[in-house]
Amino acid sequence: MISADGQAGASAQLNVGIDLTPLIDIIFIVLVFLLLTANSQLLTLPVDVPTETDSTLTGLSQKQHISINILTDAPHWALDAKQFDNFDQFEAAFIQVLDASPDINVVVAADKNAPVQPLMTVLALLQRQQITNTQILMEP
Template structure:
């Protein structure tokens, strides 16, 4: 058991001094408050005032979807597969000539060979088709 001399007890209080512990707690609290800077993100939503305005159709983007598939036939235009390169090339060029302002979206299967994709990109470069998007997985 700890015994305190009476002369020491008179000069100091017999309690534990918590000042250093409280200082450390306040420093950690301030550190956490300064580093936990979370921003609240708000998305503005325009709620229609009339029921008729909520029924407007959604406008679809004007795109030509080109798929490079893993299995033969390797090419598809707007989900229509073509058995060989020549038929796909003529269908693609006809569609692009008919809709020149459409964006060409290229989606290649990650198991697809690289040669059909390179052939497609070479065709698009030769025809100077620059409105192109290539879809990729993360």
């Protein structure tokens, strides 16, 4: 609109540009989604379990063994019922017992309500020490 004095009105000046705010919002949302989902790395620990369907549970052997206990409450690790304040102390004690008698059998006894992460940490320790034959206690 042109007024009587020949100048354009204020409403004509406001509609000159396109509002890109909604487009920029969508681009940022897609960018955040891609950044959050692109680097998800899953860590795995291979565990071999018996494959025979007719295998039965056997009792604990009477040979000399060391028991690793996974407890419900922190600290989660115990060695023959002796709790440790952190995993580094537990690992040092376990390696000391293992060095003293390398042929000792290792038995893992986890509480059924214990979290999975402490058990996986112990299994990784056993794998680092190249212990391939371990008994895991289960309720019948």
